[in-house]
Amino acid sequence: MKIAVTGGAGFIGSHIVDGYINAGHDVVVIDDMSSGKLDNINPKAKLVQMSITAPELEEVFQKERFDLVNHHAAQMSVRVSVENPLFDAELNVKGLLNVLENARKYGVKKIIFASSAGTVYGEQRYFPADEKHGKNPVSQYGVTKLVGEKYLFCYQALYGLQYVVLRYTNVYGPRQNPHGEAGVIAIFAEKMLKGEQPIINGDGTQTRDYVYVGDVVQANMIASKEDVVGTFNCSTATEYSVNTIFQLLQLRTRARVQKKHGPAKEGEQKRSVASYDKIRHVLGWKPEVSFQEGLNRTTDWFAESIAKQAVSVPPTKADKKKKVSEKVK
Ligand SMILES: NC(=O)c1ccc[n+]([C@@H]2O[C@H](COP(=O)([O-])OP(=O)(O)OC[C@H]3O[C@@H](n4cnc5c(N)ncnc54)[C@H](O)[C@@H]3O)[C@@H](O)[C@H]2O)c1
Numbered sequence: 350m351k352i353a354v355t356g357g358a359g360f361i362g363s364h365i366v367d368g369y370i371n372a373g374h375d376v377v378v379i380d381d382m383s384s385g386k387l388d389n390i391n392p393k394a395k396l397v398q399m400s401i402t403a404p405e406l407e408e409v410f411q412k413e414r415f416d417l418v419n420h421h422a423a424q425m426s427v428r429v430s431v432e433n434p435l436f437d438a439e440l441n442v443k444g445l446l447n448v449l450e451n452a453r454k455y456g457v458k459k460i461i462f463a464s465s466a467g468t469v470y471g472e473q474r475y476f477p478a479d480e481k482h483g484k485n486p487v488s489q490y491g492v493t494k495l496v497g498e499k500y501l502f503c504y505q506a507l508y509g510l511q512y513v514v515l516r517y518t519n520v521y522g523p524r525q526n527p528h529g530e531a532g533v534i535a536i537f538a539e540k541m542l543k544g545e546q547p548i549i550n551g552d553g554t555q556t557r558d559y560v561y562v563g564d565v566v567q568a569n570m571i572a573s574k575e576d577v578v579g580t581f582n583c584s585t586a587t588e589y590s591v592n593t594i595f596q597l598l599q600l601r602t603r604a605r606v607q608k609k610h611g612p613a614k615e616g617e618q619k620r621s622v623a624s625y626d627k628i629r630h631v632l633g634w635k636p637e638v639s640f641q642e643g644l645n646r647t648t649d650w651f652a653e654s655i656a657k658q659a660v661s662v663p664p665t666k667a668d669k670k671k672k673v674s675e676k677v678k
Pocket residue numbers: 355356357358359360361362379380381382383384385386399400401402420421422423424425440444463464465466516517518519520521526532
């Protein structure tokens with residue numbers, strides 16, 4: 350298949366690109382490189398450096414004639430969405446619409462959309478949340494993800510564009526950016542490995558459902574099959590507190606740090622956890638990587654990349670430009 354992966358230079362998108370390339374597909378990454386990294390991009394994929402909001406996206410769709418679009422490009426920070434809701438909507442709503450309009454015009458058969466189980470349900474009424482749980486997002490990011498899901502439904506009804514929505518819980522694993530709005534695992538792992546002090550927001554009893562990126566890739570591979578459609582949580586139905594994560598990472602990295610707490614984040618959800626019963630029954634997917642194994646793989650990757658950084662000379666702006674223009678064929 351010819352597949353476009355928007356956000357394919359980012360954390361989750363780049364692993365999905367690897368999955369498609371390994372399965373023998375022809376992949377075009379569409380990424381504006383605002384947070385994506387060249388090093389993440391599989392050398393067998395073609396990179397088009399462009400924003401999903403750009404009018405020129407039409408030329409890409411016209412030329413490439415994708416069978417499938419896997420949409421992972423987004424503004425993915427809850428905090429940014431609260432501080433700048435117009436920016437959030439520009440990317441997550443208008444950007445998605447630009448992709449959808451081109452998809453329907455140029456014969457795309459299906460789109461896969463990365464939604465968010467951690468935000469579309471809002472404060473949970475029951476645990477774990479299944480797909481039927483009420484949708485009452487309490488952040489602009491949660492709203493734009495939910496709006497995205499509604500647009501997919503609408504484009505399927507109007508134009509027959511098939512879709513799969515995967516509502517992820519907190520995804521973690523290698524390549525997660527520890528400096529942006531990443532999850533606590535990436536931030537703590539990097540800090541501990543560098544001998545720095547991680548700060549636990551609030552009392553650390555807040556819990557999340559952490560799904561390993563390799564399992565998320567498998568869900569995307571199944572979702573890409575022609576006969577698969579629908580909306581599914583992609584989760585583990587298991588909660589871990591920030592305090593537990595601190596302890597597990599400390600054991601693994603042997604970091605000599607004490608627990609240190611900072612002020613709680615205002616409005617932060619206390620518990621978030623989602624059921625994977627539907628995706629297991631309908632698609633046969635379940636999380637395969639245990640939390641300990643996922644943490645081991647993640648800390649190993651961070652240790653390796655910190656070691657690499659220590660011996661490499663940082664690239665100049667000119668080097669980076671050259672690398673991008675080599676990739677854009
Ligand atoms: N990380 C999680 O825990 C999580 C949970 C639920 C949903 N999601 C969703 O999964 C997707 C990927 O998240 P991630 O964690 O890999 O984030 P990421 O920031 O690592 O990846 C996003 C990618 O999109 C690119 N991008 C941003 N704006 C763009 C634009 N205007 N045009 C083209 N490319 C653009 C970035 O350069 C980056 O490569 C997002 O849609 C996010 O909302 C992530």
